[in-house]
Amino acid sequence: MELHIILIFMIFAAIMAVEIKDLISSVIALSAAGLGLCLAFLILKAPNLAITQLVVEILCVIVLIRGTINKDLPLVKDGRWLFNTIATLFSLAVLLLFSYLALKELPNFGAPLMRVSQEYISTGLEKTGSPNLVTAVALNFRGYDALAEAAIIFTAIIGTLAIARKIGKKDEE
Template structure:
């Protein structure tokens, strides 16, 4: 199991690197799709069918939006030569990478080995959840019953985002009072 997920993760890393370095923006978007769809397979292997379903829908919608944006504008990557500013950003990237690796080393001692999750907090949600929520799917029970208010907040965020997109994309802006 660990080997299979490692292989898929390496595939995702390769896809991400290609997406970052592609000359054509459309191929970069498609290569970004590799990462999303590989994540679906990872979720299936990790016994999370709900996540796989949601992720495949979301990834498809994201891909459609991105392809629509790219086809509506330019596909050519503005190639930049390696100037002084590029050196500064590369140096920043290396520094941040080192700092994050230090944090990873500090945190890895607290991390349970793969496949040995302790379920310390989940016990209260698993035991007797079917009787209390009436849902055989424990994830649904957590999302819609124990954490119902969070889901309400999530719906609020979604509505706000849709309103924001509609406001930004409105073709005729309000005329300025001069």
């Protein structure tokens, strides 16, 4: 029940973040949705994720505020605004209808298929020696994923430096 309340709160915060006009208020509404996600992780028994989400959320807000501070937002409604909005909402409604049909086929909430994970849970402690199974899976059983994640972060830092730096080396002749 409390998960429903948190999810509805997150949907309202997301709609506010999308529809509000002021950019900084919009970023703050997005961070409210992120903190709701952090609470939902805590209720779903994922404390590692809740901590990570909190830190990432704060960093994300800092970066977005750096991007949006002192910037104006011209709001223009052109002639086909109504048609475009109606078309977008209609396609989203079709998507929601098909998702409703598809989500019924999933296993029920609270009864997951745990074929691989049962092995991890029963033998994870003696195989890896880590009482926290999430770190055991992330760093030992699926260590290559953590390696690829480090590679992605490295690529992202290189990309950000390449985009955000000023003019590079000036050749003086």
